[in-house]
Amino acid sequence: MQKQLLVTFDYELFLGNRSGHIHDCMIEPTNRLMAIMAKHKIRSVFFVDTTYLLRLKKQAENSTQCAADFKTVATQLTDLVKQGHFVYPHVHPHWLDAIYDEKTNQWQLNDTAKYRFHNISDSEKAMVFNGSVKILEEILHPSFPDYKVNAYRAGGWCIQPFSDFKPYFHQNKIEYEFSVLGGIYQFTDAQYFDFSNAPQKTIYRFNDDVCVPESDGPFTQYNISSIPLSNNKLMLNKLWLKLLYKIKGDHTFNKGEGQPSRILNGIKPVSDKGHDLSDTHWERISVELLTAVKMSAYKNFLDQNKYMHFISHPKMITNHNLVVFDNFLDWAFEKYSVSTDFHSMLPE
Structure with missing residues (x-):
């Protein structure tokens, strides 16, 4: 039986008081992931925080550390494409207000006023989006002159209203x-999106609204998968993670710190069938959330569905996540014929 397994990553630092370093948040965990992808011959997609790259390149004019970081990241992105993966833009506009600390070689992103693309000026929109495509082309075209930067994922899922993005x-x-992230919504002072009325379709074409399928639309949407989790499963997982940390010291590779956001009260989603992102009983499918306890739920999802879309963050992944993900892939590829190149996954 044919299955479609779409493995995607948001390749980024932490977006808060302390960004962490590229080696801990991006380079090392991505190298570990690349080894697993190579083992299973998976073609994954990396959505690169290109707003960070734009700031990093600018800061590199006055900082040897930033210049070295930019070169290191560019080398890894080139290696990813060389190994058959895809690299595309992922825009977090509040990098425009980020503050660089030369002593620690880290960034502060405490100001989230520009978190959403919708909240920045027209000139900033053009600079950030067009610059994001251009900087990836500058990195990749010397080695891959025909590579097309023709896909996108919005930072924090904030792709609405799509009218902000469509011209670009x-x-x-x-x-x-x-x-x-079909069926999920969140309204905070940073993130603001509502996919509660997104279609049940996994892959579909659209035009003016990412939640409204149009068979002749010029764009193709790849819906991110999510699963329900019971109270018992959540409690067992919590105990399991505590045990892992106590016995093995299992933790992420990073030393960064994110930024908490404030819930905006009184806003209702367009559909009462959706789930708030903070609802732990309905969880996106992700490498950093996959544990031994949740393995059965992930297997059950793939058994019951033709299409499974992982969204993950290298900065959040632990050794345990990597082991369980590898085991999941062993099971999936042994049981099914699995396609991983999104180009071969056609709209419904």
């Missing part, structure tokens, strides 16, 4: 979109 999609020939 056309201008930069973006064809594929990966931001919709």
Whole structure:
């Protein structure tokens, strides 16, 4: 039986008081992931925080540390494409207000006023989006002159309203979109999205609204998968993680610190069938959330569905996550014929 397994990553630092370093948050965990991808011959997708790259390149004019970091990241991105993976933009606009600390070689992103693309000026929109496509082309085209930067994922899933993005999609020939976390919504002072009315379809074309399928639309949406979790499963997982930390010291590779956001009260989603992102009983499918306790739920999902879309963050992944993910892939590829190249996954 044929299955479609879409493995995607948001390649980024922490977006808060302390960004962490590229080696801990991006380079080392991505190298570990690349080894697993190579073992299973998976073609994964890395959505790169290109707003960070734009700031890093600018700061590199006056900082040897930033210049070295930019070169290291560019080398890894080139290696990813060389190994058959895909690299595309992932925009977090509040990098425009980030503060660099030369002593620690880290960044502060405490100001989230510009977290959403919707909240920045038209000139900033053009600079950030067009610059994001251009900087990836500058990195990749010397080795891969025909590589197309034609897919996108919005930072924090904030792809709404799509009217903000549509002109830049056309201008930069973006064809594929990966931001919709179907059935999920969140309204905070930073993130603001509502996919509660997204279609049940896994892959579909659209035009003006990422939640409204149009069979002749110019863009293709790849819906991110999520699963329900029972109270018993959540409690057992909590105990399991505590045990792992106590016995093995299992933790992420990073030393960064994110930024908490404030819930905006009184806002209702367009559909009462959706789930708040903070609802732990309904969880996106992700490498950093996959544990031995949840393995059966992930297997059950793939058994019951043709399409499974992981969204993960190298900065959040632990050794245990890597082991369990590898075991899951062993099971999936042994049981099914698995396709991983999103280009071969056609709209419903």
